[in-house]
Structure formats: structure tokens, C-alpha cells
Amino acid sequence: MSPFEEELRRALKREEPGEDFTAKVLAKIAQENGSIKVERRNILAHLRSLVLGQWQFAPALLFLFVVVSVFGYRQHQQTLRGEAAKEKLLSAMHIAGAELREAQSRVRRIQSPEVVVQ
Amino acid sequence: MLASFDTYATAETAESLPPFAEVIETHKGMVYSIAWHFLRDRPAAEELAQEVFLQLHRSWSSMKSADHIVFWLRKVASHRAIDHARRLKRRPETSLEEAAEPTTLERVHDTFLSTYLARIVASLPEKQRMVVILRYQEEMEVEEISKALNLKAATVKTLLARAIDLLRTKAERRLGRVEDRSQAARAGTEL
Numbered sequence: 111m112s113p114f115e116e117e118l119r120r121a122l123k124r125e126e127p128g129e130d131f132t133a134k135v136l137a138k139i140a141q142e143n144g145s146i147k148v149e150r151r152n153i154l155a156h157l158r159s160l161v162l163g164q165w166q167f168a169p170a171l172l173f174l175f176v177v178v179s180v181f182g183y184r185q186h187q188q189t190l191r192g193e194a195a196k197e198k199l200l201s202a203m204h205i206a207g208a209e210l211r212e213a214q215s216r217v218r219r220i221q222s223p224e225v226v227v228q
Numbered sequence: 229m230l231a232s233f234d235t236y237a238t239a240e241t242a243e244s245l246p247p248f249a250e251v252i253e254t255h256k257g258m259v260y261s262i263a264w265h266f267l268r269d270r271p272a273a274e275e276l277a278q279e280v281f282l283q284l285h286r287s288w289s290s291m292k293s294a295d296h297i298v299f300w301l302r303k304v305a306s307h308r309a310i311d312h313a314r315r316l317k318r319r320p321e322t323s324l325e326e327a328a329e330p331t332t333l334e335r336v337h338d339t340f341l342s343t344y345l346a347r348i349v350a351s352l353p354e355k356q357r358m359v360v361i362l363r364y365q366e367e368m369e370v371e372e373i374s375k376a377l378n379l380k381a382a383t384v385k386t387l388l389a390r391a392i393d394l395l396r397t398k399a400e401r402r403l404g405r406v407e408d409r410s411q412a413a414r415a416g417t418e419l
Contacts, residue, residue: 114392114395114396114399115364115392117341117342117345117399118345118349118360118364118392118395119364119365119367120342121341121342121343121344121345121346121349121364122261122265122345122346122349122360122361122364122365123261123365124257124258124261124365125257125260125261125264126256126257126260127256127257127260127273127274127277128274131252131256131260131274131277131278132249132252132253132256134278135252135278135281135282136249136252138278138282139282139285142282
């Protein structure tokens with residue numbers, strides 16, 4: 111290191127901050143931790159008040175709940191009716207198919223050459 | 229000693245870290261001095277140093293070792309000081325021409341030179357200034373400075389060489405004037 115660089119090193123020697131520096135930093139940390147806790151507590155309280163504290167909206171919410179429930183019930187009933195109609199149709203087709211097969215077999219028997227006319 | 233984050237990570241475990249208050253006590257001079265020599269504003273330097281330790285506290289769980297803490301503090305203090313100066317568009321409080329001139333050679337050497345050098349360091353461009361502070365205050369190697377400032381080693385060398393040239397020229401010019409005045413003053417008293 112040259113003499114000039116030595117001078118530079120002396121000029122830039124470390125200096126200490128104020129005596130209460132550490133205490134100030136620790137106080138800031140404590141304050142920050144405290145404010146985080148308070149903030150969390152505020153958020154929870156806000157959510158709680160939103161859920162529990164807004165009683166004036168209760169009738170509207172109840173009405174909305176009833177409307178949604180009735181609409182859902184009707185939809186469900188409609189689905190059930192549709193299912194039942196489908197079942198009936200399938201059953202009718204099944205019966206008609208069986209009767210048709212029976213009729214065809216009778217016709218075949220009548221037209222058969224093995225029948226002996228006496 | 230040259231070290232990187234990886235080497236710090238394997239050096240010690242987080243359990244072996246010293247208590248946080250002890251870390252502040254040990255390194256407050258280092259962090260404060262980086263800010264002070266860079267900004268030349270004591271309240272701003274102290275505020276910045278406090279913020280650096282607050283940030284360290286928030287990142288405490290990611291600290292790997294005592295060496296890692298030192299590296300981290302130097303790096304964060306440097307970047308924060310540069311950001312602070314840029315944000316405030318801070319200029320050195322005293323320009324070269326405004327620096328007080330002593331009248332005797334003794335004072336020149338004992339007090340003025342150091343103060344004067346510190347002031348002209350503060351008048352350097354931001355990157356040159358921080359490189360000089362990390363090199364001569366912290367006695368960091370070029371490779372360490374390059375890691376701390378995210379610069380190439382060659383860039384750090386160039387910045388350092390330019391800064392030294394500039395500082396030497398300015399210091400010689402000013403000291404020359406001081407010596408002339410001192411000799412003139414001495415001649416005046418003899419007459």
C-alpha cells in the first residue's frame with residue numbers, strides 16, 4: 111500500500127454511531143413486532159365484525175338464502191321428474207319391443223309349412 | 229479472506245449465530261461508517277444504519293454464519309447508501325473548492341489531510357466512492373467488493389484506479405496550495 115493509500119485508510123477509519131444506537135435499533139424492532147401483532151389483531155377484529163356485527167343485513171341474507179334454496183329445490187324436482195319420464199319411456203319401449211317379438215313369432219308359426227291341414 | 233454466500237452457508241449452522249444485540253454492538257461501527265463516509269450526513273447515516281439492522285432482523289432466519297452476517301451487512305449497507313444518495317440526489321456538502329484551508333503544515337498533516345481526504349472521497353461519483361470506502365475502510369479485496377456491489381472484478385479495479393488517480397491529483401493540488409500559503413505566512417512573520 112502506497113503512502114497515499116495509507117493516508118486514505120486513516121481518513122476512512124471506522125467511527126462509532128451514538129451511544130444509544132443499539133437501544134434505538136432494538137426499540138424499533140420491538141415497535142415493528144408490536145405493530146405486526148396489532149395489525150393481525152385488527153384484521154381479525156375486522157373480519158369478525160364483518161361476519162357477526164352486521165345484523166342489519168340479516169333479513170336480506172335470509173331472504174337471499176330462501177330464494178336460492180327454493181330455486182335449488184325446483185331445479186332438483188325438475189331433474190327428478192325428467193329422470194322418471196325417461197324411465198317410463200324406456201320401460202314402454204321395452205314392453206312394446208317384447209310384444210312385437212311375440213307377434214312376429216306367431217306370424218312365423220302360422221306361415222310355417224310344417225303345419226298340417228286336416 | 230475471499231468468501232461467497234455458498235462458503236458461508238457451509239461454514240456454520242444457524243444455531244451458532246451470536247445473539248442479535250451482540251451483532252449490533254459488534255458491527256454498528258462498520259455499518260454506520262460505510263453510510264457516514266458515503267453520505268457525509270451523520271443523522272442520515274445513523275438512520276440508514278438502523279434500517280440495515282432492522283432489515284437484518286427480518287432476514288435473520290436466512291443467516292448462515294457470522295461471516296455471512298458481515299458480508300450481508302456490508303452489501304446491504306452499500307446498496308442502501310447508494311439508493312439513499314440517488315433518491316435524495318444528495319451532493320457532497322462541501323465541494324473541493326469550499327474545503328477549509330489550514331495555515332500550518334502540522335495541522336495539514338494531523339487533522340486537515342484526513343478530513344480533506346474523507347471529503348474528497350465523498351465528492352467522488354457513487355460507484356467509485358463506494359469502491360474506495362469498501363477498499364480502504366473495510367479493507368476488502370477486489371473480488372469481495374465485486375460480489376458485494378454486483379460488479380465485475382475488472383470494473384472494480386478500473387473504478388478503484390480512476391478514483392485513486394482523481395483523489396491523488398486533487399489532494400496534491402490542494403496540498404501544494406496549502407504549502408505555498410504556509411511558506412508565505414511564515415515569510416510574512418519573519419519580515
